Amino acid sequence: MKTKITLEKQVRQNLIEEIRRYFWKERDEEISNLAAEIMLDFIINTIGPHIYNVAISDAVAFMNEKVDDLFALEKY
Secondary structure (H helix, E strand, C coil): CCCCCCCCHHHHHHHHHHHHHHHHHHHCCCCCHHHHHHHHHHHHHHHHHHHHHHHHHHHHHHHHHHHHHHHHCCCC
């Protein structure tokens, strides 16, 4: 199941500005809002799912550790 990643309007605008600042600072290149928006959409749609999956794997590992801790409390 593919879930569409959506961002709040203000968060999206902040990220667009961050991308524009990055291009200016690191590449000495000014890009438009539209170019930054296209870059953000690329990152969200291409890289985002991989980052999401790593976060889910980390959460599962964390929860498994906590379940193991609970089983350690068992009395025999």
